[in-house]
Amino acid sequence: MKIALLGYGRMGKTIEQIALDKGHEIVLKVGKNTKNYDITLADVAIDFSIPSMAFENIANCLNNNIPVVSGTTGWLDKFNDVTALCKKKKGSFIYASNFSIGVNVFFKLNEYLAKIIAHLNNYQVSIEEIHHTKKLDKPSGTAITLAEDILKHSSKDNWSLNVTNNKNEIPIASKRIPDVPGTHAIKYESAEDTIEIKHTAHNRNGFALGAIIAAEWLVDKTGVFTMKDVLDLK
């Protein structure tokens, strides 16, 4: 496949390495100083850029009928606009807050645990995410997905960043520590015990490999998809 990389930072570079190893070609590397590029050179685009540019990058692909995979977090206020544009253009789009296969298994585990705990009222749930200090958004997109999946099965009505006195909210603690690729933990605490599940990324290869697998899957599809569709984890 001919791949356009929209964003050539930590993730863009990791994706390039794995894509080349898998026999793909990188035809475009778009960074903040790239002007007037021709996205139609690519079979598929992979966007790991910055929250403020993700919508523009994705819309450019859809307007030019190029399938697009986006892993950029922190832009989801525009998700419905992307969905509408994708439908209008009969395009192909996939977004995941986390493309790693391990995290997608962890998402299933989180939902399963939330379903079980929903019937018990003595546990207090909380989420913790830890990332490197260069991360622009908080909480992480993955922590938001985890919270939203818990909310589907809970009597709580929202999540909140950091400590909350509101018992109807799931608190998410965001920690920033140099060089941490991404750690997420969900804790259920009662007076008697604690149940905790945790995913720790050792490096960025899992995110990058998942995004390439998603791109390979997406090229001959039409519609808006998630990583659950790719991995058949529904």
Ligand SMILES: NC(=O)C1=CN([C@@H]2O[C@H](COP(=O)(O)OP(=O)(O)OC[C@H]3O[C@@H](n4cnc5c(N)ncnc54)[C@H](O)[C@@H]3O)[C@@H](O)[C@H]2O)C=CC1
């Ligand atoms: N969904 C997932 O599995 C994962 C998502 N991410 C997300 O991916 C994004 C990128 O992460 P990193 O690579 O670590 O960040 P980074 O800061 O290393 O790279 C972002 C790159 O985007 C470039 N950029 C700025 N304006 C641009 C524009 N208009 N078009 C294209 N590129 C532009 C920057 O120059 C920079 O090189 C973040 O939002 C992060 O949260 C990161 C890892 C996994």
Ligand SMILES: O=C(O)C1=N[C@H](C(=O)O)C[C@H](O)C1
């Ligand atoms: O910025 C990162 O690095 C990561 N961002 C994603 C997120 O916000 O969830 C995924 C991963 O944890 C790494």
